[in-house]
Amino acid sequence: MSDPVSTFAQALPYAVSLLAGLEGLGRGGLALNVSLTLCAVPAALVLGVVLGTLRVMKVPVLAGLAMALTEFAKWQPLLLTVFWIHYALPLFLGVRIGLFATAQAALVFYGTVNVAEVYRSGVLSVNRAELEAARLAGLSRLQTAAAVLAPQAMRRMVPALLAVTVSLFKDSSVVFVIGLIELTQTGMIIASRHPDLLPAMYAFMGLGYMAVSLILTRFARSLERRAQARLAGGSRLSSGF
Amino acid sequence: MSYTPHWDVLLEDPYPGILLNGLATTLELALVSTAASLVLGSLLAVGRASDSRLARSACGGFCDLVRSLPGVFWLLAFFFCLPMIVPEQAGRALNGWDGFPFWAAAAGLSVNNAPYVADLLYAVMGQAGRGAMASARLSGLTGFSFWGRVALPQAYAASMPALSARLLHNLKNTSLAMVISVPELTWSSQEVESLSFAGLEATTAATCLYAGLGFAFSLVLMLVERRLHRAVRTEAARV
Numbered sequence: 001m002s003d004p005v006s007t008f009a010q011a012l013p014y015a016v017s018l019l020a021g022l023e024g025l026g027r028g029g030l031a032l033n034v035s036l037t038l039c040a041v042p043a044a045l046v047l048g049v050v051l052g053t054l055r056v057m058k059v060p061v062l063a064g065l066a067m068a069l070t071e072f073a074k075w076q077p078l079l080l081t082v083f084w085i086h087y088a089l090p091l092f093l094g095v096r097i098g099l100f101a102t103a104q105a106a107l108v109f110y111g112t113v114n115v116a117e118v119y120r121s122g123v124l125s126v127n128r129a130e131l132e133a134a135r136l137a138g139l140s141r142l143q144t145a146a147a148v149l150a151p152q153a154m155r156r157m158v159p160a161l162l163a164v165t166v167s168l169f170k171d172s173s174v175v176f177v178i179g180l181i182e183l184t185q186t187g188m189i190i191a192s193r194h195p196d197l198l199p200a201m202y203a204f205m206g207l208g209y210m211a212v213s214l215i216l217t218r219f220a221r222s223l224e225r226r227a228q229a230r231l232a233g234g235s236r237l238s239s240g241f
Numbered sequence: 242m243s244y245t246p247h248w249d250v251l252l253e254d255p256y257p258g259i260l261l262n263g264l265a266t267t268l269e270l271a272l273v274s275t276a277a278s279l280v281l282g283s284l285l286a287v288g289r290a291s292d293s294r295l296a297r298s299a300c301g302g303f304c305d306l307v308r309s310l311p312g313v314f315w316l317l318a319f320f321f322c323l324p325m326i327v328p329e330q331a332g333r334a335l336n337g338w339d340g341f342p343f344w345a346a347a348a349g350l351s352v353n354n355a356p357y358v359a360d361l362l363y364a365v366m367g368q369a370g371r372g373a374m375a376s377a378r379l380s381g382l383t384g385f386s387f388w389g390r391v392a393l394p395q396a397y398a399a400s401m402p403a404l405s406a407r408l409l410h411n412l413k414n415t416s417l418a419m420v421i422s423v424p425e426l427t428w429s430s431q432e433v434e435s436l437s438f439a440g441l442e443a444t445t446a447a448t449c450l451y452a453g454l455g456f457a458f459s460l461v462l463m464l465v466e467r468r469l470h471r472a473v474r475t476e477a478a479r480v
Binding site: 074075076077078079080083084086087088091092170171173174176177184188191195198199202205206209210213214217 | 244306308309310311312313314317318321322325326409413414415416417419420427430431434440441444445447448451452455456
C-alpha cells in the first residue's frame with residue numbers, strides 16, 4: 001500500500017463528488033441524503049402527530065389501523081419497505097413515481113410511525129391530574145390541550161424527535177438498493193474506478209455522515225438544555241402561587 | 242388500476258427453498274450479531290462506568306463515533322475496506338474465504354449495535370443500581386465477580402424492555418447484509434424476484450417471514466426477561 005498522505009491528497013479532488021454527486025448523474029452524494037431527510041422530516045412530523053392523535057384519542061377503527069401500521073413498521077426492515085413500495089405502487093395504483101419519491105415514501109412512512117410513538121409517549125407523560133385541574137378551573141378541552149398539554153408534551157418530545165431525525169438521516173443511506181446514488185454509493189463508484197483510493201473514500205464517507213449527525217446531535221443537546229432551563233424557571237414560577 | 246397477485250408462484254420449485262434458506266441465514270446472522278453485540282456492549286458499558294478516565298473517554302468516544310454512522314457503512318467497511326488495510330496476504334486470504342461476507346456482516350452489525358446496548362446498560366447502572374452496586378462493593382465483591390454476578394445481570398434485567406426493542410431492531414438490521422450479497426432473507430426475496438418477476442409477492446412473503454421471526458424473537462426475549470428478574474432476585478437474596 002502506498003503512503004497514506006499521498007493517497008489522501010489524491011482522493012481530495014473527489015470530495016466534491018461525494019458532497020454533491022457525480023457529474024452527469026444529477027443530484028447525489030451527501031446532498032441527496034440531506035435533501036431526503038429534509039423533505040421526509042416535515043411530512044413525518046405532520047403525519048406522525050395525526051397518527052399519534054388517532055391512537056391517543058382512541059378514535060374507533062382508525063386507532064386500530066394506526067396501531068397496525070406501527071406494528072408493521074416494527075417488524076419490517078426499512079430495506080424491505082423500500083422494495084415493497086418500489087413494486088407495489090406501480091402495480092396497485094398504476095403510477096410510476098420516481099426513485100427519489102419511492103425512497104421518500106419509505107422514509108416518511110418510517111418517520112411517521114416513529115414520530116407517532118414519540119408523540120404518544122410525550123402526551124401520555126403529562127400528569128393527568130393537571131389536565132383535570134385545568135378542566136375544573138373552567139378551561140375548555142381545546143384550551144386545556146393548547147395551554148397545559150401541548151407545552152409540556154412538546155418540550156419533552158424535542159430531544160426524541162431530533163433522535164428520530166438523526167436516525168432518518170442515517171437510514172437514508174439504504175436507498176441505494178433501488179439505484180439512488182447517495183453518499184455511500186458515490187464513494188463506492190469512485191472506489192471501483194480507483195481501487196487504491198478505497199480506504200480514503202471510506203474515511204471521507206465516514207466524515208460526511210459524522211459531520212451531519214454531530215451537527216444534529218449538538219443541536220438536540222442545546223435544545224434539551226434550553227428546555228430544561230425553561231422547565232426549571234416554570235416550576236419556580238408556579239411554586240410562587 | 243388493479244393487480245391480482247399470483248401467490249402460487251411462490252410455491253413453484255426453487256422459490257420456497259431460496260426463501261427458507263434466506264430465513265435460516267437471517268436467523269444465524271441475528272443470533273451471532275446479538276451475542277457479539279451484547280458482549281461488546283457490556284464491555285463498553287463497564288468501560289464507561291469504570292474509574293479509569295482513559296477507559297471512560299475511549300469507550301464513550303467509540304460509542305459516539307459508531308452512533309453517528311449508518312449501519313450500512315460498517316458492513317461495507319468490514320467487507321471492502323478491511324482487506325485493503327490489512328497486510329496484502331491477509332487481505333487476499335479474506336477475499337478468497339467463502340464465509341467472509343457472512344462474518345463481515347456479523348462484525349459490522351455487532352459494532353453497529355454495541356453502542357446502543359452500552360447506552361441502555363450504562364443508563365440503568367447509573368440510576369437504579371447505584372445502591373445495590375455500592376453495597377456489593379462494600380461487601381467485598383471486586384472485578385469479575387462484581388460485574389459478572391451483580392452489576393451486569395442487574396443492568397440486563399433493569400434495561401430489558403428497551404434492550405429487547407434494540408435487539409429486535411438489530412434483527413431487522415440484518416437485512417443490510419444483502420448489500421454485501423449475504424444470502425439472507427431480503428437478498429433471497431430479491432433473488433426470487435429476479436427469477437420469477439414476482440417482486441410484490443416475494444417481498445410480501447419476506448415481510449411475513451420477518452414478522453414471524455420477530456414475533457418468535459420477542460417471545461424468547463420475554464422468557465429471558467422473566468428468568469433474569471428471577472435470577473437477580475435469588476442472587477440478591479444470597480448476597
